[in-house]
Amino acid sequence: MEILISTLEAEGFFKIGGIGDYVSGLSKVLSNEDNFNVKVIMPKFKSIDDENLEFLTSIHIGDNSKYSDELVNFNLYKSKLGNVDFFFIDNEHYFSDEDAYVGESVYLRFVFFSRAIVETIKHLNWNIDVIHLNDKPDGLLPLICKANLSKVPKFILTIHSVYYPGHFKIKNDDMVLFNYYLGFKWEENSVCFLKESIINSNKLVTVGISNAEDIQTPEKGFYLDKYIIENGGVTGILNGINYDLYPRFDDFDEFLENKRKAKLTLQKKFNLEIGEDIPLFMFCGRLSGKQKGCHYLLGIMDYLMENNCQFILLGDGPKYRQEFRQCSNDYPNFIACIEHNEDLAQQLYEASDILLMPSLCEPNGLSQIISMYYGTVPIVHNVGGLKDTVIDFSKYPDGNGFKFYNYELEDFLSAVNKSLETFINKEKWTQVVKNCYNEDYSWEKMAKPYIEIYNNLIEG
Numbered sequence: 001m002e003i004l005i006s007t008l009e010a011e012g013f014f015k016i017g018g019i020g021d022y023v024s025g026l027s028k029v030l031s032n033e034d035n036f037n038v039k040v041i042m043p044k045f046k047s048i049d050d051e052n053l054e055f056l057t058s059i060h061i062g063d064n065s066k067y068s069d070e071l072v073n074f075n076l077y078k079s080k081l082g083n084v085d086f087f088f089i090d091n092e093h094y095f096s097d098e099d100a101y102v103g104e105s106v107y108l109r110f111v112f113f114s115r116a117i118v119e120t121i122k123h124l125n126w127n128i129d130v131i132h133l134n135d136k137p138d139g140l141l142p143l144i145c146k147a148n149l150s151k152v153p154k155f156i157l158t159i160h161s162v163y164y165p166g167h168f169k170i171k172n173d174d175m176v177l178f179n180y181y182l183g184f185k186w187e188e189n190s191v192c193f194l195k196e197s198i199i200n201s202n203k204l205v206t207v208g209i210s211n212a213e214d215i216q217t218p219e220k221g222f223y224l225d226k227y228i229i230e231n232g233g234v235t236g237i238l239n240g241i242n243y244d245l246y247p248r249f250d251d252f253d254e255f256l257e258n259k260r261k262a263k264l265t266l267q268k269k270f271n272l273e274i275g276e277d278i279p280l281f282m283f284c285g286r287l288s289g290k291q292k293g294c295h296y297l298l299g300i301m302d303y304l305m306e307n308n309c310q311f312i313l314l315g316d317g318p319k320y321r322q323e324f325r326q327c328s329n330d331y332p333n334f335i336a337c338i339e340h341n342e343d344l345a346q347q348l349y350e351a352s353d354i355l356l357m358p359s360l361c362e363p364n365g366l367s368q369i370i371s372m373y374y375g376t377v378p379i380v381h382n383v384g385g386l387k388d389t390v391i392d393f394s395k396y397p398d399g400n401g402f403k404f405y406n407y408e409l410e411d412f413l414s415a416v417n418k419s420l421e422t423f424i425n426k427e428k429w430t431q432v433v434k435n436c437y438n439e440d441y442s443w444e445k446m447a448k449p450y451i452e453i454y455n456n457l458i459e460g
């Protein structure tokens with residue numbers, strides 16, 4: 001079976017968020033299946049190192065020469081990650097900046113990318129059986145394939161988030177070029193990319209079991225619920241993580257000792273008071289406002305500092321930068337690292353005691369899964385993928401974290417307080433850490449439903 005995964009990001013080359021981890025992890029496991037030949041295709045953004053890429057060819061879109069080369073030409077490169085072939089579409093006009101999902105006339109970037117995929121399929125004579133789409137950028141790819149390919153593949157869409165559906169008004173000046181990339185005439189002056197991929201895909205998947213239920217309701221489906229239901233509903237599958245990227249000790253006692261040393265090293269690095277009995281909290285994520293619960297982190301800051309806790313925050317984004325920087329000035333036990341730093345993120349997961357994740361919504365979430373793997377106990381809002389993966393230790397002996405159920409600051413604070421009460425009791429704390437340690441969210445386990453879906457889609 002020939003499988004092509006389309007994405008704007010992939011861990012190992014260019015990553016903004018969870019989709020990058022998802023694509024690299026899933027493709028790696030799928031490539032181990034005897035009957036699967038897996039390819040990934042993505043843009044070549046400026047930060048991707050040319051030295052690791054092999055130039056293949058240059059391709060021209062369409063047969064019209066009235067447009068400048070930068071609008072209709074692209075170079076094609078190839079690389080490998082494990083057993084998976086990665087292909088890169090290089091066009092400096094559309095892929096020169098690194099904020100892949102936003103920008104003026106970003107809809108032109110999306111349709112250019114989709115048309116370039118189709119032209120690559122034609123130029124290299126690929127015989128693709130399934131194209132796996134990821135969120136809004138691929139929204140018009142099924143229609144472009146139907147208009148420009150003699151053999152149209154099946155389409156699987158993974159909905160990572162309905163909260164950013166890619167609804168755009170098309171500028172009048174962009175309409176002709178927009179249609180040129182499509183290869184057919186778009187009749188409306190607006191487009192919703194995620195809606196189009198939902199109604200034109202053969203199978204819908206989303207990241208998280210609870211999220212699958214949520215996005216089929218008017219309250220949380222953001223008007224896309226009716227299209228999801230009309231197209232047969234959506235299957236929820238939890239994300240896995242690539243454990244190869246996160247080495248740890250197999251023996252639990254060795255693991256605990258390493259975690260203790262990592263904590264002391266991190267405290268020293270940031271000039272914090274050194275002591276294994278001082279609770280060390282962390283946050284790692286995008287500073288995007290209420291969706292990630294940044295306002296609640298600020299809301300409990302006084303409480304944490306008054307209780308001699310330490311807190312290291314790592315993240316970047318459009319909001320709350322100044323507020324967290326100010327907290328870093330006001331509180332010696334609070335460290336704000338306003339940046340994207342994968343190495344530091346891993347150090348935080350490995351060394352911290354408690355992860356704070358008060359997200360208003362979280363379709364799947366990876367931070368809580370990575371933190372549990374490293375024995376860092378998550379405190380989460382009981383929603384979406386956080387609901388699916390975290391068991392409340394204050395209610396169940398096999399719990400792997402703490403939850404708050406009403407989205408209120410007082411409830412979040414109560415969960416934090418329960419974690420601190422447990423932290424003081426070393427026997428109980430070791431048990432909840434061990435419960436985290438024993439969880440298995442490997443892609444080898446999580447990919448099994450995908451393998452079944454691919455086979456059923458082709459056999460059907």
